[in-house]
Amino acid sequence: MADIEIEIDGNLVSAKAGEMLIAVTDREGISVPRFCYHKKLSVAANCRMCLVDVEGAPKPQPACSTPINEGMKVHTNNEKVKASQKAVMEFLLINHPLDCPICDQGGECELQDVAMDYGSDVSRFSEGKRVVVDGDIGPLIQTDMTRCIHCTRCVRFGAEIGGIMEMGGTGRGEDLKIEPFLAEGIQSELSGNMIDVCPVGALTSKPFRYELRTWQMNSVSNIARHDLTGSNIVTQTYKGRVKRIVAKDNDSVNETWISDRDRFSYEGLAHENRLLSPQIKVKGEWREVSWDEALEFAMRGLTDKVLNTGEANKLGALASNTATLEEFHLLQKLLREVGSENIDYRLNIKDLENTVTLESNIKLAGLEGVDHVLIIGSNPRLEQPMINHRLRKASLSGASIDVINVMAFDFNYQLNSENIVTPNQIAFMLAEVLKLILQASNAEIPEALSKIEASDTAKQLADRLLDADNSVIILGEHMVNNPQASSIAQLINEIAQQTNSTTLNISATANSMAGDLTEFVPGKKGLDANAMLATGLKAYILLDVYPHFDFHHPAQAIKALSKKDAFVISMNSFKDEAVAQYSDVMLPIASFYETSGSHINIEGKVQSFCASVSAPSDVKPAWKVLKVLADLLQLPGFHFANSMQVTSEISNQGHKQNVSNKKLDIKVKRSVNVIWQKSPYAVDALSRHASALQATKIGQMHSASMNKATAKKLEVAENDNYLGVPVSIRESVANNCVFVNTNKPIRGEL
Amino acid sequence: MISNQAKKQIDVWVAKYPIGRQSSAVMEALKIVQAENENRLSADIIQAVADYLDMPSIAAQEVATFYENYNHKSVGKHTIRICHNISCMLNGADDLVKYLEKKLGVKTGKVTKNGLVNVKKVECLGACVGAPMFQIGEQYYENLTKQKIDEIVDNLK
Ligand code: SF4
Numbered sequence: 001m002a003d004i005e006i007e008i009d010g011n012l013v014s015a016k017a018g019e020m021l022i023a024v025t026d027r028e029g030i031s032v033p034r035f036c037y038h039k040k041l042s043v044a045a046n047c048r049m050c051l052v053d054v055e056g057a058p059k060p061q062p063a064c065s066t067p068i069n070e071g072m073k074v075h076t077n078n079e080k081v082k083a084s085q086k087a088v089m090e091f092l093l094i095n096h097p098l099d100c101p102i103c104d105q106g107g108e109c110e111l112q113d114v115a116m117d118y119g120s121d122v123s124r125f126s127e128g129k130r131v132v133v134d135g136d137i138g139p140l141i142q143t144d145m146t147r148c149i150h151c152t153r154c155v156r157f158g159a160e161i162g163g164i165m166e167m168g169g170t171g172r173g174e175d176l177k178i179e180p181f182l183a184e185g186i187q188s189e190l191s192g193n194m195i196d197v198c199p200v201g202a203l204t205s206k207p208f209r210y211e212l213r214t215w216q217m218n219s220v221s222n223i224a225r226h227d228l229t230g231s232n233i234v235t236q237t238y239k240g241r242v243k244r245i246v247a248k249d250n251d252s253v254n255e256t257w258i259s260d261r262d263r264f265s266y267e268g269l270a271h272e273n274r275l276l277s278p279q280i281k282v283k284g285e286w287r288e289v290s291w292d293e294a295l296e297f298a299m300r301g302l303t304d305k306v307l308n309t310g311e312a313n314k315l316g317a318l319a320s321n322t323a324t325l326e327e328f329h330l331l332q333k334l335l336r337e338v339g340s341e342n343i344d345y346r347l348n349i350k351d352l353e354n355t356v357t358l359e360s361n362i363k364l365a366g367l368e369g370v371d372h373v374l375i376i377g378s379n380p381r382l383e384q385p386m387i388n389h390r391l392r393k394a395s396l397s398g399a400s401i402d403v404i405n406v407m408a409f410d411f412n413y414q415l416n417s418e419n420i421v422t423p424n425q426i427a428f429m430l431a432e433v434l435k436l437i438l439q440a441s442n443a444e445i446p447e448a449l450s451k452i453e454a455s456d457t458a459k460q461l462a463d464r465l466l467d468a469d470n471s472v473i474i475l476g477e478h479m480v481n482n483p484q485a486s487s488i489a490q491l492i493n494e495i496a497q498q499t500n501s502t503t504l505n506i507s508a509t510a511n512s513m514a515g516d517l518t519e520f521v522p523g524k525k526g527l528d529a530n531a532m533l534a535t536g537l538k539a540y541i542l543l544d545v546y547p548h549f550d551f552h553h554p555a556q557a558i559k560a561l562s563k564k565d566a567f568v569i570s571m572n573s574f575k576d577e578a579v580a581q582y583s584d585v586m587l588p589i590a591s592f593y594e595t596s597g598s599h600i601n602i603e604g605k606v607q608s609f610c611a612s613v614s615a616p617s618d619v620k621p622a623w624k625v626l627k628v629l630a631d632l633l634q635l636p637g638f639h640f641a642n643s644m645q646v647t648s649e650i651s652n653q654g655h656k657q658n659v660s661n662k663k664l665d666i667k668v669k670r671s672v673n674v675i676w677q678k679s680p681y682a683v684d685a686l687s688r689h690a691s692a693l694q695a696t697k698i699g700q701m702h703s704a705s706m707n708k709a710t711a712k713k714l715e716v717a718e719n720d721n722y723l724g725v726p727v728s729i730r731e732s733v734a735n736n737c738v739f740v741n742t743n744k745p746i747r748g749e750l
Numbered sequence: 751m752i753s754n755q756a757k758k759q760i761d762v763w764v765a766k767y768p769i770g771r772q773s774s775a776v777m778e779a780l781k782i783v784q785a786e787n788e789n790r791l792s793a794d795i796i797q798a799v800a801d802y803l804d805m806p807s808i809a810a811q812e813v814a815t816f817y818e819n820y821n822h823k824s825v826g827k828h829t830i831r832i833c834h835n836i837s838c839m840l841n842g843a844d845d846l847v848k849y850l851e852k853k854l855g856v857k858t859g860k861v862t863k864n865g866l867v868n869v870k871k872v873e874c875l876g877a878c879v880g881a882p883m884f885q886i887g888e889q890y891y892e893n894l895t896k897q898k899i900d901e902i903v904d905n906l907k
């Protein structure tokens with residue numbers, strides 16, 4: 001749109017025709033008070049606080065809903081404006097309680113600020129005030145609805161961003177109330193953002209209730225590491241504790257929003273289950289010791305067991321995917337320096353010869369501009385909330401979305417088709433699609449595909465990919481242990497190339513991208529995670545590994561690590577029984593927000609962060625521990641004074657995910673496939689210890705879903721235990737498939 | 751929860767709106783379903799209507815609580831909807847409300863013991879020329895006097 005000029009308070013300002021006045025004043029730094037306007041939500045224009053004087057208009061106009069015109073003359077601060085603002089303020093305060101001293105929003109309340117600037121000192125209102133009785137809307141959000149000013153930001157957030165309208169305005173006039181349907185509670189995975197958008201103290205953080213005033217806290221920017229977005233956040237701290245987390249704007253990453261997981265997981269930091277002091281095991285007994293002693297013990301263990309005996313290749317390092325870039329780098333460097341390439345962070349994969357390798361070559365912001373999406377094996381809403389948010393935006397602006405999944409999930413946008421396919425048949429289905437696409441361009445059909453007859457479904461999927469100008473194919477976590485995992489990735493890659501689609505690989509989450517970049521994977525002579533445990537090494541260094549949650553076969557892993565002659569150094573933030581059972585040294589390490597480091601998000605963006613708080617008690621950042629351990633082992637090249645120096649040593653040339661060139665396997669098999677998916681709030685140790693998150697519906701997800709036929713085959717009924725998880729029989733699950741979503745430790749194989 | 755017959759009636763309304771805008775029929779749908787549920791709506795019913803029209807339950811609840819022609823508590827066989835807005839008020843509506851309450855022996859909002867009648871104060875029904883007025887069922891009664899009220903109310907069965 002063309003640039004036009006308007007005059008605001010006597011100054012000429014250029015802007016785009018059609019923009020709302022408030023967007024222009026905001027950009028120019030001219031303050032216009034507002035309550036209902038929010039830059040990422042639709043315009044409601046119901047609070048009237050933003051009234052300004054437009055020359056020629058008989059009455060003051062709301063800046064949030066007045067589009068600008070060439071030559072418009074606006075006054076934001078004359079007597080007429082001041083009088084209207086004062087009048088509006090007086091009306092807003094009629095029903096608003098004057099309870100700022102006991103309100104959690106005090107000090108960061110838009111109403112309080114605006115009332116200070118524009119309000120009157122004396123109230124002329126002597127009638128009774130409205131009182132609203134509050135219901136409980138869940139463990140995350142505290143309501144005090146008497147304070148609500150009916151701006152409907154929270155209502156619009158649900159309908160427009162969250163994708164489920166959860167809050168609504170019931171009743172009318174004096175009796176209008178903002179509430180969820182019959183207080184059934186709020187369930188969205190993005191619900192915490194309503195706290196951020198609420199301009200008053202009607203919606204506040206429940207875990208933070210009555211804790212502190214905002215001005216008592218320090219605000220430190222940080223990066224959330226739970227998923228592939230690396231959402232920008234502000235951690236608010238007090239006396240060395242993280243007390244609250246709010247979103248930080250970054251349009252290319254998380255816009256203005258963060259997921260509930262990013263917002264509320266900090267509670268885990270103060271959990272009593274934190275590992276607080278270094279411990280060594282002497283004659284089977286745990287003993288608390290000083291760091292010097294513990295590291296000395298660890299160093300001695302390594303030298304005696306493997307280094308002095310010339311068996312460096314009997315040392316292995318395993319890390320969880322939440323490690324920082326620097327931790328990954330230092331641990332692999334340490335291993336390679338002593339001569340071992342047994343390094344791996346891919347602990348949850350059954351067959352590491354058969355993995356999904358696929359490039360991600362689209363930016364987060366780019367996702368909302370695609371016109372077609374094919375999702376394979378993912379429930380993005382709960383697994384990657386911010387990526388899902390971009391997909392929702394794409395969908396709202398007209399993108400068609402096809403899904404191939406093993407069960408039906410609750411998407412918050414319209415799907416073009418939802419194909420529920422048995423895991424063993426997904427490769428075959430993709431092969432059908434590929435064949436059709438090759439046929440469409442008269443390309444040669446490879447041998448492996450020659451005999452395939454394409455189904456109607458495949459035809460529709462192929463047609464839409466061929467028709468689209470700008471499509472993306474997304475590969476999700478549910479495919480990582482598929483018996484044909486690598487073929488699935490190969491097929492997707494081929495289909496994408498043939499149709500000029502981009503690809504997005506969200507099959508490994510948290511900071512896995514950093515694991516790849518730092519080559520935290522076995523070298524040519526090294527063993528992968530499974531091989532290490534199967535051969536049985538003599539010494540291990542484990543970085544924040546919780547076997548019951550991280551390994552695909554916890555029992556086997558624990559058994560291997562518990563072998564008598566294995567010397568195990570465990571670095572953990574939280575205590576864990578199994579870790580205590582197999583380890584010889586336990587070193588307490590800093591958790592999220594207690595250490596500096598970097599996260600790499602899905603688009604390869606390296607986002608570094610400082611520690612917001614120092615780690616509690618005797619806990620140390622893992623990068624320091626690794627550095628000191630390397631020094632004790634007298635390894636060269638570990639002279640780092642801070643984690644930034646580590647970061648700069650890592651060459652960021654991006655990591656190429658080379659698609660496997662193995663023979664395609666598209667045979668349909670008949671066996672039952674179990675897909676193990678940690679429930680969304682159980683993905684890492686920190687979330688698992690965050691009590692409010694755990695109390696939500698999403699936090700409680702714990703079920704093995706399967707259809708009737710599969711249940712019969714496995715001889716289980718509703719609520720029976722299958723692998724320790726209660727069975728839930730649903731026809732929305734593909735045949736021969738068990739989809740386990742659990743927040744509990746896994747015993748036995750999955 | 752919603753009878754097949756009601757569904758058919760709702761479908762007629764749904765058909766009047768563009769495809770995908772079925773939720774526009776929510777007002778009529780609530781009215782139809784209310785009629786077959788002793789003239790009142792419950793949470794379950796609202797939920798059922800929302801599900802039938804594929805819309806968020808809270809959005810249906812918003813509509814159901816915004817308009818006063820939906821009842822959320824039990825009502826009598828006949829509801830006397832008496833206007834108390836400006837024109838009617840100036841013409842003595844408040845007195846008539848009191849008179850009705852005394853005559854029936856129940857306060858506004860309550861149902862007579864025999865379950866026959868309840869009185870509800872409503873906003874302007876657009877019949878100011880005939881103020882004061884009330885509505886029973888689909889019928890308007892205008893230029894009310896105490897005497898006229900006696901006649902009308904005594905004839906309610
Ligand atoms: S609860 Fe807050 S955000 Fe929602 S309408 Fe009320 S004041 Fe606005």
Ligand code: FES
Nearest residue numbers: 045047048050064
């Ligand atoms: S901000 Fe403009 S009317 Fe509310």
Ligand code: FES
Nearest residue numbers: 833835838874877
């Ligand atoms: S005021 Fe009573 S009908 Fe208009």
